[in-house]
Amino acid sequence: MHDIAQGLARFRREVFPAKAELFAGLAAAHRPATAFIGCSDARVVPELITQSEPGDLFVIRTAGNLVPAHAPGSDAVAAAVEYAVAVLGVSDLVVCGHSDCGAMTALAEQRDLSGAPLVADWLRHADASRARTAAAGAPAGSVDALVRQNVPAQLTNLTTHPSVARALAAGSLTLHGWVFDIASGTVEALDAAGRPTAFAARAA
Ligand SMILES: [Zn+2]
DSSP states (O other): HHHHHHHHHIIIIHHHHHTTHHHHHHHOOOOOSSEEEEOOOOOOOOOHHOOOOOOTTTEEEEEGGOOOOOOOOHHHHHHHIIIIIIIIIOOOEEEETTTOOOOHHHHTOOOOOTTOOOHHHHHHGGGGHHHHHHTTTTTTOOOOHHHHHHHHHHHHHHHHHHHHHHHHTTTEEEEEEEEEEETTTTTTEEEETSOOOOOOOOOO
16 A cells, blocks of 8 residues: 555646646546446556546446346446446447456366355356357367457447447447457457457547
8 A cells, every 4th residue: 555655645746737727627527438348457457558538438347347238126337337328428338358367267267266256156247258259169268269259248248238229229339349468568459259350440
């Protein structure tokens, strides 16, 4: 915590004054254009890799960047998705996987999770990702293949959320699948099959 306390002091002293005008404008206006669903992994920092300013990204982070498919009753992830899409009206929604993901490694390598039963239960939301990986003919135990198949699988889960389905039908929301490589700092866009694709051109 020592480093964090120093960081807070440095933010107040050096960083905030340079952005005081930005924060003044944001003080009563929350209008992010993009929702970013990433892994809780400490090495994947959405604002850093997209070079976004405060106010730009609505961030949801979960273990393995998993988004449970819609189900009756509320949960934190579903509520955050609904708020971003239905209330804030984001125009873009990104699911970003990453290299060396602990969640995907545990699944791909069938690690013993008996000491972390809640994690094991949560990772069931990647069952379809595993099925897609096997169907794609990836070698057993391939973490990279699972990371890539998990992104479109979670995008598919997102489409089951009523707010997302509504916005997609209205043409007001675009879904994106990305993978961030920690070692090289590169971000790849993926198509619906989990293959690399060109970043979609943005309409002016
Ligand atoms: Zn991860």
